[in-house]
Every structure is written in C-alpha cells, then in structure tokens.
Amino acid sequence: MRKITIIVATILILGLFLYGVTHLSFDEKVQEPILRKEVIKVHNGYGYQIFSGEKLLVQQEFIPAVRGNQPFQSAKDAEKVAKLVIDKIRNRTSPKISIDELKEMEIVILGQ
Template sequence: MKNITKIVAPILILGLFLYGVTHFSFDEKIQEPILRKEVIKVHNGYGYQIFSGEKLLVQQEFIPAVRGNQPFQSAKDARKVANLVIKKIQDRTSPQVSVDELKELEIVFSGQ
C-alpha cells in the first residue's frame, strides 16, 4: 500500500496543478487598461490629458521637448501628440516625445 501512495500522490498533485493552470490561467484574458485622451484649454493655447480609466496618467499643458512653456497652438496639434503618447504607452515604450517626432506630426512651435 505504501508503494501505491508514493506513486499516486505525486501524480495526483501534478494533475491538480495542471488542472489549475489550464482552467484559471488560460480562461481569464488579461485586459489592458483603456487609455483615453482629453484636449484641454490652457492659457494661450491647448494641452492634453491622458487617462487610464478614471486615473489621470499625464497632464501636458505645454508642448513636450520644446524649450519654454509653449502650449499647443491648436486642439488638433494637442490631439496628435496625445495619440502618439498613447500609442507609446500601449507599445510599452518610453512616452517621451522628441522634437523630430513633433516635426513629423507637423506640430507648430517656436524655435523650429
């Protein structure tokens, strides 16, 4: 009887482990948080906010990567950069924006 217990116990434990892995890990889908943007009016221009659900992740009142505190000249420009930042967050890359990326998006700013 002892020999059977030595064989059955590890098989039973392994079976329970595999059952748990297949039923609990693969049935639940990992959902990425839904990111959304809001363009905001700031003094002399526009900025943007990025939210994950109701949590504020980013509040950008000035054009990133540009010297001085220059707001976006249009809501459209703020929206384009917010979209870029959201894509970077979703791609799990650094959300920093470069001057070259601003130029690619045709964002208007002083000191171009």
C-alpha cells in the same frame, strides 16, 4: 439513504467542476486598462490629459521636448501628440516625445 447521499454529493462535485471549467480560464489575457485622451484649453493654447480609466496619468499643458512653456497652438496638434503618447504606452515604449517626432507630425512650434 446512503446511496442518495453519494448521488447528491457526486452531482454537487460534478456541478462545481463544470462551473470551474466553464467560468475560469488559465489562459485568459490580462486586460489592459482603457487609455483615453482629452484636449484641454490652457492659457494661450491647448494641452492634453491622458487617463487610464478614471485615473489621470498625464497632464501636459505645454508642448513636450520644446524649451519654455509653449502650449499647443491648436487642439488638433495637442490631440495628435496625445495619440502618439497613448500608442507608445500601449506598445510599452518610453512615452517621451522628441523634436523630430513633433516635426514629423507638423506640430506648430513658435520661434522655430
């Protein structure tokens, strides 16, 4: 009877060890949240939202770096800037947008 108990205990310990080795990894990468963008219609134009999963991170109703409250003139412009912001967040750089970046992306800015 003692011999059977030792065999069962050994099998149980070996099984737990194998489970741990196959299911747990110390080298797993930490998964980053999935970032997504949505273009939104605002008064007189467009803006964008950036989500991490279901959590709203950014609600941008106006063109960043531009004086006043000027919305994007097209959904395409809003989408281009939102994509750049997501790229900056993923690269762990400041998500600030500059006037030069807006000009480089050919974002329509009224009065300029």
